[in-house]
Amino acid sequence: xxxxxxxxxxxxxxxxxxxxxxxxxxxxxxxxGVAAARLxxxxxxxxxxxxxxSFFRGVPLLVQLLLIYNLLPAIGVNVPSVVAAVVGLSLxxxxxxxENLRGGFASVPRGMLEAADMVGLSRxxxxxxxxxxxxxxxxxxxxxxxxxxxxxxxxxxxxxxxxELTRMAQDLDTSLYKPLQLYxxxxxxxxxxxxxxxxxxxxxxxxxxxGRA
Amino acid sequence: xxxxxxxxxxxxxxIFHALGITLVVWIASLIASGIFGFFVAVGRRxxxxxxxxxLGAYVELFRGxxxxxxxxxxxxxxxxxxxxxxxIPAGILGLSIYGAAYFSEIxxxxxxxxxRGHVEAGECVGMNRPQIVLRILLPEMTMLVLPASVNxxxxxxxxxxxxxxxxxxxxxLTISAIGxxxxxxxxxxxxxxxxYWSLVxxxxxxxxxxxxxxxxxRFAQS
Numbered sequence: 001x002x003x004x005x006x007x008x009x010x011x012x013x014x015x016x017x018x019x020x021x022x023x024x025x026x027x028x029x030x031x032x033g034v035a036a037a038r039l040x041x042x043x044x045x046x047x048x049x050x051x052x053x054s055f056f057r058g059v060p061l062l063v064q065l066l067l068i069y070n071l072l073p074a075i076g077v078n079v080p081s082v083v084a085a086v087v088g089l090s091l092x093x094x095x096x097x098x099e100n101l102r103g104g105f106a107s108v109p110r111g112m113l114e115a116a117d118m119v120g121l122s123r124x125x126x127x128x129x130x131x132x133x134x135x136x137x138x139x140x141x142x143x144x145x146x147x148x149x150x151x152x153x154x155x156x157x158x159x160x161x162x163x164e165l166t167r168m169a170q171d172l173d174t175s176l177y178k179p180l181q182l183y184x185x186x187x188x189x190x191x192x193x194x195x196x197x198x199x200x201x202x203x204x205x206x207x208x209x210x211g212r213a
Numbered sequence: 214x215x216x217x218x219x220x221x222x223x224x225x226x227x228i229f230h231a232l233g234i235t236l237v238v239w240i241a242s243l244i245a246s247g248i249f250g251f252f253v254a255v256g257r258r259x260x261x262x263x264x265x266x267x268l269g270a271y272v273e274l275f276r277g278x279x280x281x282x283x284x285x286x287x288x289x290x291x292x293x294x295x296x297x298x299x300x301i302p303a304g305i306l307g308l309s310i311y312g313a314a315y316f317s318e319i320x321x322x323x324x325x326x327x328x329r330g331h332v333e334a335g336e337c338v339g340m341n342r343p344q345i346v347l348r349i350l351l352p353e354m355t356m357l358v359l360p361a362s363v364n365x366x367x368x369x370x371x372x373x374x375x376x377x378x379x380x381x382x383x384x385x386l387t388i389s390a391i392g393x394x395x396x397x398x399x400x401x402x403x404x405x406x407x408x409y410w411s412l413v414x415x416x417x418x419x420x421x422x423x424x425x426x427x428x429x430x431r432f433a434q435s
Contacts (some may be wrong), residue, residue, distance in 0.1 A: 058413035059406045060374035063385060067406060070398035148277075155279035159378060166281055181288035187278040187286065194277045 003158060005172060012168035013189045019082070019164060020154045023089035024147050030090060031097030038102055049098070056095035062156050064088050069160040085157035093150050100142040103137035137208050146200030148194045155190070165189060220395045221388075222402055231387035232408065238305050238383060243366050245259025245309035257317070258324055259342060268317070271378050275314035280372055283307055288379045304376035312369050319361045323354030356427050363420030367413050374409070384408055 037049035056064065065088040072084055108131050116126045158167035169186040173179050221228075239406030253272065257265045275283065284307045291298060298306065327350055335345045377386035384405060 054414070055406075055410060056409040060371040060385070060409055062374045062377070062404050063402065063409060066385075066389060067399070067402040070392075070402060074399045130284055152277075152279040155281045156375065158281070166279065166285075169282075170285070173289065180293050183286040183290055187274075187282045190279055190282065191274060191277040209387065 005088055005176075005182075007186055008172065009165065009168055009182075009189060012165045013193065015163065016151065016154050016190075017193060018085060019089065019162070020142065020147070020151045021159065023093055023154070024143075024150055025088050026086070026090040027093030027097055027146075027150075028143070030094035030195055031101055034094060034098035035101035035105065038098065039105060047096060053095045053098055056092050057099075061088070061092050061153050062159060064092055065144040065156055065160055081161045082157075085154075085162045089150060089157065092153070093146055097143065100139045100146065101135060103142075104139035107129060107138055108134045128143075140205055140208065141201070144198065144204075147197050147201070151194055151197065152190065220389060221401050224391050226383075227387060227391070231384045233382070234301070235373050235383040238301065238376060238381065241305045242308035242312055242373070243264045243369055245305070246312030246316050246369070247362070249309060249313035251320050253313060253317035254320035254324060254344060255435075257321060264352070272314045272317055275311055280307070281375055281378065282312050283311055284375065284379055296362050300376070300379050300381045303379060304373070304381040308369060308372060308376070311372070312365065315365055316362070316369075319358050319365060320354070322352070322361075323358040325361060326357050333349055339409075359424050359427060360420070363417065363423070363429050366420075370412060371409065372417060396407050 011079040022081060034049045034052055037045040038053070040046050040049075047127070058113045065085060068091075069081060072079055072087075112130055112134070113126060116130050121129065154164060155166040157164060161167070165186050169182045172181045176182070223424065253268050258270050260268075284304070287296070287307045287310075288300070288303045291303065331349050331353065332345055335349045340348065358372075373381075373383055374385040376383055377389070380386065388401050388405040388408075392398040395401070
């Protein structure tokens with residue numbers, strides 16, 4: 001394993017981090033919407049949200065990626081494969097994050113909402129000032145966990161031709177025949193990134209731990 | 214976009230054969246990773262410190278890297294260290310090693326959740342280690358680890374799709390090949406998604422039935 005080769009893998013690892021990062025953030029936003037729809041008493045919101053969650057959690061990510069990669073051009077949307085990959089990862093993580101957020105919102109203590117009613121906060125103020133911050137704090141560990149899962153799952157976008165860490169190792173292996181070194185190095189990079197994310201998550205949890213409900 | 218499942222329906226025997234392979238590799242990996250994971254958990258709890266540390270390193274490494282990379286390392290790197298496996302055995306072995314890392318953590322938390330008093334009571338009546346594991350820890354934690362185990366089996370079922378990348382002829386590989394042949398990617402991939410979706414829903418339902426059945430053996434929380 002030469003220095004240049006490792007440099008190429010390192011560069012590809014940045015793509016992995018960027019793709020995963022965008023997917024996590026987009027997935028969080030979609031997940032918020034889905035969680036809200038699932039918690040709604042309106043049947044026409046709750047049922048589709050439920051089907052969405054069940055589908056994206058019940059189908060392997062690889063199949064979702066292949067489906068989106070082929071479906072988008074078939075319905076006339078021509079986008080680069082990296083966009084299809086990010087859409088796939090985002091929708092998948094949205095389903096998982098929606099479930100986490102639903103759990104978080106459900107465990108906001110009732111007493112706090114009653115107290116908010118007493119001091120005259122409106123529904124919207126209650127959501128912004130009390131329910132959302134507490135739910136976020138409660139679901140932060142699950143969010144970090146999800147980020148690590150997505151970092152690992154992003155290796156699958158190599159299959160639809162996005163050149164990230166896994167695909168770079170694969171491409172280098174096709175010309176160099178050094179699978180042991182290349183895949184070990186790629187694995188090591190994934191491991192280090194995941195460790196860093198986990199450490200950052202622990203730090204954020206400690207910072208936000210004050211006055212925990 | 215045309216949507217014609219009849220195209221794909223003509224290849225049903227082939228599809229059902231692939232479904233069989235998916236189920237076989239899944240169940241084989243599930244059993245192997247359950248057993249292996251159990252021994253890892255026992256080794257970490259009762260073994261010497263060096264064993265705990267090395268098994269801990271294994272668990273962290275395999276939980277911290279993508280399954281696809283592990284599979285590539287085994288399938289493409291294996292022959293360089295004298296381990297030449299065909300696609301199916303490589304897939305099963307890879308998924309078992311991957312799954313065992315997760316199962317060992319599930320069992321470890323299960324062991325920890327069994328009240329200490331029960332283990333101490335076992336020691337008091339003169340049980341040895343294997344007896345304590347088999348007669349106290351294992352039965353008491355079964356109920357505790359069941360939800361996580363069902364969840365993990367569903368994750369493993371979905372991971373079998375990744376084996377298509379190393380040419381294991383399971384559902385994903387077979388159905389996408391049929392899609393390529395008929396130039397009917399979208400409908401065949403929808404069918405594929407439907408297969409996995411129903412399998413996962415059935416598996417989750419069986420898990421819930423099993424949980425409610427087993428809940429009568431739940432010990433009283435002290």
